[in-house]
Amino acid sequence: MIGKIKNTLKHLFLPLESNNHRAKLLHHKILFLVTLVLLTSSFVMPQIKTFSPQILGITHNVTLDELLLLTNQKRIENNLPPLVLSPELSLAASNKADDMFVKDYWAHNSPDGKTPWKFIRDSGYNYIYAGENLARGFTSGGDVVNAWMDSPTHRLNVLSPNYEDIGFSVMTGKLGGEETVLVVQEFGGRREFLAKKPLSASESSESVREIPTESPVELPQEVIKQKPLIDSINVTSDASRAILFFFTGVFAMDMVFVERRKIIRFVGHNLDHILFLLSIFGILWIILRGVVL
Amino acid sequence: MQKLQDHTLYYLSLIVILFLGSLFVIDASPNRYLQFWGIVATSLVYAIWGIIHHGRNHILVAKIVIEYILIGALGASIALLVLKGGLGI
Numbered sequence: 001m002i003g004k005i006k007n008t009l010k011h012l013f014l015p016l017e018s019n020n021h022r023a024k025l026l027h028h029k030i031l032f033l034v035t036l037v038l039l040t041s042s043f044v045m046p047q048i049k050t051f052s053p054q055i056l057g058i059t060h061n062v063t064l065d066e067l068l069l070l071t072n073q074k075r076i077e078n079n080l081p082p083l084v085l086s087p088e089l090s091l092a093a094s095n096k097a098d099d100m101f102v103k104d105y106w107a108h109n110s111p112d113g114k115t116p117w118k119f120i121r122d123s124g125y126n127y128i129y130a131g132e133n134l135a136r137g138f139t140s141g142g143d144v145v146n147a148w149m150d151s152p153t154h155r156l157n158v159l160s161p162n163y164e165d166i167g168f169s170v171m172t173g174k175l176g177g178e179e180t181v182l183v184v185q186e187f188g189g190r191r192e193f194l195a196k197k198p199l200s201a202s203e204s205s206e207s208v209r210e211i212p213t214e215s216p217v218e219l220p221q222e223v224i225k226q227k228p229l230i231d232s233i234n235v236t237s238d239a240s241r242a243i244l245f246f247f248t249g250v251f252a253m254d255m256v257f258v259e260r261r262k263i264i265r266f267v268g269h270n271l272d273h274i275l276f277l278l279s280i281f282g283i284l285w286i287i288l289r290g291v292v293l
Numbered sequence: 294m295q296k297l298q299d300h301t302l303y304y305l306s307l308i309v310i311l312f313l314g315s316l317f318v319i320d321a322s323p324n325r326y327l328q329f330w331g332i333v334a335t336s337l338v339y340a341i342w343g344i345i346h347h348g349r350n351h352i353l354v355a356k357i358v359i360e361y362i363l364i365g366a367l368g369a370s371i372a373l374l375v376l377k378g379g380l381g382i
Contacts, residue, residue: 028359035370042378058381
């Protein structure tokens with residue numbers, strides 16, 4: 001029994017006479033079958049997401065509490081006072097996120113020219129200083145805050161002594177044709193004595209933005225929404241990594257075995273395929289990273 | 294020596310193709326459609342490059358042509374799974 005299993009594994013993974021000196025898993029039929037399964041899954045998954053959102057969809061662990069805690073942690077580490085969660089700025093952030101999904105844009109200013117400042121003023125927050133950080137595609141609050149801290153302009157907002165209040169919004173939706181988790185962070189300072197130089201909309205693209213009054217959004221909305229059973233991003237990224245690693249490994253094994261045994265055969269170069277698959281792995285890693293603005 | 298030089302140029306050109314493909318995908322961010330077509334183009338160029346190389350330096354048979362096409366298709370379909378199935382473009 002064990003011998004049979006061993007032989008089957010050798011047949012699948014190593015180039016032998018039984019598989020025409022090419023690991024069975026690298027035969028055209030298997031490669032074609034795997035490609036077909038991947039293509040079918042790519043088209044079936046969006047259907048499942050549409051008709052059974054409780055099963056398949058996007059989940060994340062970005063919470064407002066965590067964002068506030070981590071942001072204030074960074075400020076305390078830099079000898080700055082913690083920011084206070086402002087209902088007005090949170091409303092501004094929610095309205096901004098809502099506006100971005102409705103009008104489908106990824107920018108500080110909306111396509112119709114609405115600036116972040118407008119959102120903040122419309123929320124009832126009269127600022128002297130204001131700022132805005134945006135993030136999308138992250139699944140944890142820690143990653144969001146770290147990405148902001150790694151970007152000099154966003155870091156300036158997080159560590160600005162001019163701000164005393166903060167508001168957040170975390171929403172999922174479709175942006176640029178992609179389902180994503182959007183995080184909006186609004187900063188504000190009302191105290192005049194803190195002001196050294198009031199910001200204006202023309203001064204900063206990453207700082208200050210605002211809120212429309214027409215679509216009030218409640219903060220707990222995201223929390224109440226039922227989370228899907230399976231996260232589509234996690235499942236596809238894990239599956240793609242596993243497939244890429246698997247085939248890279250099998251090609252490498254096949255290549256080493258053939259080199260050692262000096263087997264002559266008419267097949268493509270395994271090293272070519274390994275380099276190509278590794279570059280796809282790198283490209284996917286780039287794609288799946290979140291972005292800040 | 295000539296053979297070694299041919300192979301060096303050959304792999305150098307492959308690395309350049311893959312590097313340019315990756316660069317395009319980075320530059321296209323966050324436009325997922327453009328990123329997807331960048332990956333498809335890279336996969337296609339890879340398959341063509343493999344076929345041309347075999348045609349010039351080795352023995353080109355139908356099964357090698359199919360192999361490069363299949364590997365290119367595998368790479369593109371993995372990207373499609375993540376972009377369409379996962380991110381929902």
